[in-house]
Amino acid sequence: MAADAVEETLDGLGLVDHHCHGAATRALDPEGFASLLTEGEAWPDASPFDTPAGIAVRRHCAPLLDLPRHAPAAVYLARRAELGPAEVNRRFLRASRVGTFCVDTGHAPHRVTTPAELAAASGAETYEVVRLEAVAEAVAAGGVEADAYGEAFRAAVWKAVRRPGVVGVKSVAAYRTGLDLDPSWPGQAEVTEAAGRWLARGGRLDDPVLVRHLLWTAVDLGLPLQLHTGFGDGDLRLHRSDPALLTDWLRLTAGTVPVLLLHCWPYQRQAAYLSVVFERVYLDVGLTLHHVGPARAGAVLAEALEITPFRKLLYSSDAYGPAEFHHLGALAFRRGLAGLLRERVEADDLSPADAVRIARWTGRDNARRVYRLPGESTDDG
Template sequence: MDQDGALPVQVPSAVRAALLAPLVDHHCRGVRRDELDRARFETLITAAGTPAPPGTTHFDTPLGTAIRRWCAPVLGLDPHAPPAVYLARRAELGPAEANGRLLRAAGVVAFLVDGGPDGGRDGELLTAAEMGRLGGAAADEVVRLEPIEEDLAKEGPTAVGYPRALAERLADRASRAVALKSVAACRHGLDLDPARPGRGTVIAAAGRRLARPGEPLTDPVLLRHLLWTAVDVARERGLPLQVHTGYADPHADLTRSDPALLTGFLRALRPTGVPAILLHCHPFHRQAAYLAGVLPHVYVDVGLGPARAATGSAAILGELLELAPYHKLMFSSGCHGAAETSHLGALCFRRGLARVLAARLGEGEWSTADAARVAHMLGSGNARRVYRL
């Protein structure tokens, strides 16, 4: 990891060592393998995924400023390099070298990689194995549920055979995964009936679904069925279930991505023993922290929040630590598309957490041993335990 300016405050050596220890990035996506021109690069560093308005640039954001400050030295430039200089250097190095430098600078020991909307088949993004190889880390697959159902629907099973075929397909994919993940928040919203739908209801919904097999899965009955089928598979395989919450998808209705809407489902899930991990959560991280505090099987991260907020990362992490048990919190970068988001996800997490821990140490609320232990738990220990790494 690039140590230059990694921590913004002085902390005891044991705490510093814990903060700079290798991280487990328990949720990320692949990064682009091709060379990126400025227009394409800028769409990758904004949650909107669209070009900046005329006369403006996405470099004029907290993330864009952080790229120029913290990623430029990794690529051999002075801090605060202008955008044009930064992108020229990136092109000079080539995508493999630039990606490798940035991924290695994150100081990650294991990447758990979500294949994305198409299951990682489009070839534009690095696979889990490639992420690990370039980043000098172990790598495992997180299986996204919705693409599996959409592939199955295109194959044309009968409505009656749909439930069994889906269960078999999920079980097969889960055999090679460390977790299952749902993006129901982006397809419908988290305001789903928490109960497992009956077989007749599922077959009727499948009949309607199979009449339009090429469309994304948005039917609330089938999304519920997919979730509960995944729960069955996860329980059998000993896997956790990740659920996307909060912002990230510009097409999703943010008001329907609040993790509090999952309360009924999470309570119904508890008897199964399947861990539920609420991803991203921001700006609803306080609700997520509350759920982690009252439900023993619920875990939380703030994903891409620290990198997007950059210098504001300490405020987000501090609010999370106000409510959530420390053994329920994990690090993820939320990396996607640009390798810069991997490096900055890790760096802003470390810097933000350093500020939070320093404040508690300064107030005499925590001992040095407490702060070091919490840093280890959040950075890697909790993820190792929940994912059985």
């Protein structure tokens, strides 16, 4: 009965997906779908369906397209094309049973749903997360002198976060410079010199001084700050995305804004440590969940929860492109966490009431509290 209560709680919970992206709004041909199925490049001699993520799509997503479980890839793709992107998105987004999506709108190499379009397709509430590097690059593209860059960026960020529905900001410093940055706040002269170098050569914001300036500006905003850590695509240098590299910066910013460590794998234990020693550090294992699939989600969550305070773990999918990932992330989280909590209840490490409470906190209420979303449960019992 205790196990049933945990599973029923998670199955009926309108999850808060505190970090995701939009779903593709244009039809994806087989090559386009395959390119989005993994974080890597296309493989000429192997199918992306022959991966844990690909197997999970065929097993858990095929029935939502009226196909048998484990439908062959070609059959799956043909049915997907037959239904069209709007219907595919509607089915998977609603099947996820997510009540709230917080959408990073700063990454869109493909045409994907806006937060409003995602809300219409899913029936969920949606909020926006502003990507700071995108703001900086827009400031540069608009034309600015080096000595005016620092203030121009600050003004642009403040304007962006004052838009209705914005609940947080995000940085991809792990991609641009790595997280092994000088933790101190750069002075104005240093920012001006760095801005001069960057504006002269153009391109993405990848100057370490300006990334530091970006992170410290985010602290001044007072909003939750999401930081990419761990798992990502081939543009990332994984060893430089270890969240433990942030330790000195977190020490300097302690007590200011909530810092949300995204994804984390394979560094979920390092992230857990940071959540213990720093009061305003939180984590998730999003993105990882749909890549390992429901079969292994519990193992990843178990490592994340070895020492993480139960008020510090959040749910996210980091889904981008195929709406299958919005569904698979939620499914893997529900099943993985339910299995983990069930084991602890059966071992008498948790009471049934505690397990239900942790399920609610992790799937919904922690995010509501951190982002100050409406509807936070005040029942800790």
